[in-house]
Amino acid sequence: MPLALYNTLTRRKESFVPIDPADVRMYVCGPTVYDRAHIGNARPVVVFDVLYRLLKRLYPRVVYVRNITDVDDKITARAAAGGRSIDAITGETIRFFHEDVETLNALSPDVEPRATLHIAEMIRMIERLMEQGHAYGAAGHVLFSVASAPDYGVLSGRSREEMIAGARVEVAPYKQDPADFVLWKPSPPDLPGWDSPWGRGRPGWHIECSAMAHLYLGNSFDIHGGGQDLIFPHHENERAQSVCTHGGPFVRYWLHNGWLMVEGEKMSKSLGNVITVRQLLEQGVAGETIRLVLLATHYHQPLDWTEAGVRQAKGTLDRFYTALRAVADVPAQAVEATEVMGALCDDLNTPRALAALHETATALNKAVHRNDKARLKGELLDGTAVLGLLAQTPEAWFRGGTDSTAIEILIARRTAAREGRDFAEADRIRDALRQKGIILEDSATGTLWRRT
RNA sequence: GGCCGGGUGGCAGAGUGGUGAUGCAGAGGACUGCAAAUCCUUGGACGUCGGUUCAAUUCCGGCCCCGGCCUCCA
Numbered sequence: 001m002p003l004a005l006y007n008t009l010t011r012r013k014e015s016f017v018p019i020d021p022a023d024v025r026m027y028v029c030g031p032t033v034y035d036r037a038h039i040g041n042a043r044p045v046v047v048f049d050v051l052y053r054l055l056k057r058l059y060p061r062v063v064y065v066r067n068i069t070d071v072d073d074k075i076t077a078r079a080a081a082g083g084r085s086i087d088a089i090t091g092e093t094i095r096f097f098h099e100d101v102e103t104l105n106a107l108s109p110d111v112e113p114r115a116t117l118h119i120a121e122m123i124r125m126i127e128r129l130m131e132q133g134h135a136y137g138a139a140g141h142v143l144f145s146v147a148s149a150p151d152y153g154v155l156s157g158r159s160r161e162e163m164i165a166g167a168r169v170e171v172a173p174y175k176q177d178p179a180d181f182v183l184w185k186p187s188p189p190d191l192p193g194w195d196s197p198w199g200r201g202r203p204g205w206h207i208e209c210s211a212m213a214h215l216y217l218g219n220s221f222d223i224h225g226g227g228q229d230l231i232f233p234h235h236e237n238e239r240a241q242s243v244c245t246h247g248g249p250f251v252r253y254w255l256h257n258g259w260l261m262v263e264g265e266k267m268s269k270s271l272g273n274v275i276t277v278r279q280l281l282e283q284g285v286a287g288e289t290i291r292l293v294l295l296a297t298h299y300h301q302p303l304d305w306t307e308a309g310v311r312q313a314k315g316t317l318d319r320f321y322t323a324l325r326a327v328a329d330v331p332a333q334a335v336e337a338t339e340v341m342g343a344l345c346d347d348l349n350t351p352r353a354l355a356a357l358h359e360t361a362t363a364l365n366k367a368v369h370r371n372d373k374a375r376l377k378g379e380l381l382d383g384t385a386v387l388g389l390l391a392q393t394p395e396a397w398f399r400g401g402t403d404s405t406a407i408e409i410l411i412a413r414r415t416a417a418r419e420g421r422d423f424a425e426a427d428r429i430r431d432a433l434r435q436k437g438i439i440l441e442d443s444a445t446g447t448l449w450r451r452t
Numbered sequence: 453g454g455c456c457g458g459g460u461g462g463c464a465g466a467g468u469g470g471u472g473a474u475g476c477a478g479a480g481g482a483c484u485g486c487a488a489a490u491c492c493u494u495g496g497a498c499g500u501c502g503g504u505u506c507a508a509u510u511c512c513g514g515c516c517c518c519g520g521c522c523u524c525c526a
Contacts, residue, residue: 040526158455205524227526351466355474423485441488
């Protein structure tokens with residue numbers, strides 16, 4: 001099935017043609033590890049996880065690299081404020097990040113390189129840029145010369161003049177050109193630093209991605225992803241560095257996910273409405289529910305995170321798991337969810353894929369013949385698998401973490417009451433369980449229960 | 453100020469030059485002791501003003517509103 005992706009570089013949806021179909025390569029900007037992952041961090045993780053799963057179905061080999069930025073002024077500031085070492089903070093935050101990402105059912109990337117372990121590669125790249133006249137030293141810094149990059153600005157769609165005219169930040173006096181940016185900056189003894197030809201210092205923000213992408217994916221690769229806010233300056237600068245270092249094309253398809261809002265407002269520290277994955281989990285929102293909320297809006301659109309949206313995602317998963325539970329005794333047939341694949345191959349249209357899954361669920365609920373059930377069950381499971389959903393059993397989804405013994409005893413008592421036509425007692429037991437968040441469902445074959 | 457994206461029914465959210473996705477919520481019905489779940493039926497939309505067209509929610513332009521970026525925020 002042909003895949004089409006919206007390419008930020010051309011501002012068009014294009015058919016995806018890999019450089020080497022036997023070795024598809026993707027790089028996604030990962031977290032800066034100084035704090036717990038919030039839902040804005042979770043969005044690209046989940047979105048590009050779906051793309052990764054899709055690519056793995058379409059191509060025999062996919063290499064997915066997602067970096068970890070573990071040197072950054074925000075980390076340094078956090079360390080200074082909390083009186084903790086940088087290593088303690090980054091180590092803990094990486095552990096937390098992995099925990100959170102696992103609850104979101106995101107697959108691990110093939111490579112997850114840390115910036116601090118690739119300083120040598122960065123230095124080498126900066127040296128090459130200097131040799132080629134794309135970079136210069138000034139006041140202990142090394143700066144990238146934007147004027148030397150022929151097509152600088154094509155990714156973000158802005159001219160150098162516009163950027164300089166619109167700049168709100170004072171231009172450092174040592175820059176030859178106001179648009180030039182830092183490749184390497186000096187570090188005083190109290191800040192993290194590495195020895196380099198330009199003295200003890202630390203890398204600028206963009207060079208780590210250029211260096212690590214080059215190391216693991218080569219001069220040029222297929223897909224580069226990240227949040228929309230990274231288009232400028234991060235990806236524009238990263239692209240300029242890489243193109244100037246290696247000559248030819250860098251990335252074929254640039255993909256950017258939209259911004260996330262909370263209850264209609266921008267999510268920001270100043271508004272105090274930042275929601276972390278951890279907070280949601282502690283409130284009892286399942287990781288799978290979080291994942292579905294993030295996939296219920298097309299990745300390119302802004303996503304408004306709301307309580308209502310969380311409830312709706314939970315309801316959708318209840319519906320899917322209910323359909324699955326009803327056919328627990330029917331083995332799934334191995335079929336491809338072609339509607340879902342078609343939707344995802346159309347620029348990762350997850351809402352359309354979910355609509356198709358709803359229709360499959362309805363058909364499954366209606367099916368009477370065993371072979372229809374087997375086929376539709378297979379279709380539902382295949383489609384949700386690409387989306388990374390329905391990864392658990394209905395049993396675990398509906399009852400996970402609940403002590404069932406007491407509930408089973410009450411259900412047995414209620415069944416006895418019903419058999420004796422004592423509906424007042426039966427309803428009393430049902431209401432008592434409902435108070436505890438347990439919903440009963442009577443059927444011809446017995447009484448089922450689930451948590452709300 | 454410059455650049456970019458968006459405005460779809462009560463809500464969420466796709467899509468399309470001409471038969472109005474999908475889900476939730478609402479209404480009615482089937483099933484049930486009553487529920488729950490499930491199934492069936494059903495009302496309801498394309499910010500605004502113009503233009504192109506036989507025909508526009510869909511293409512073009514103006515306007516209004518919302519969001520984002522503009523040197524280190526995913």
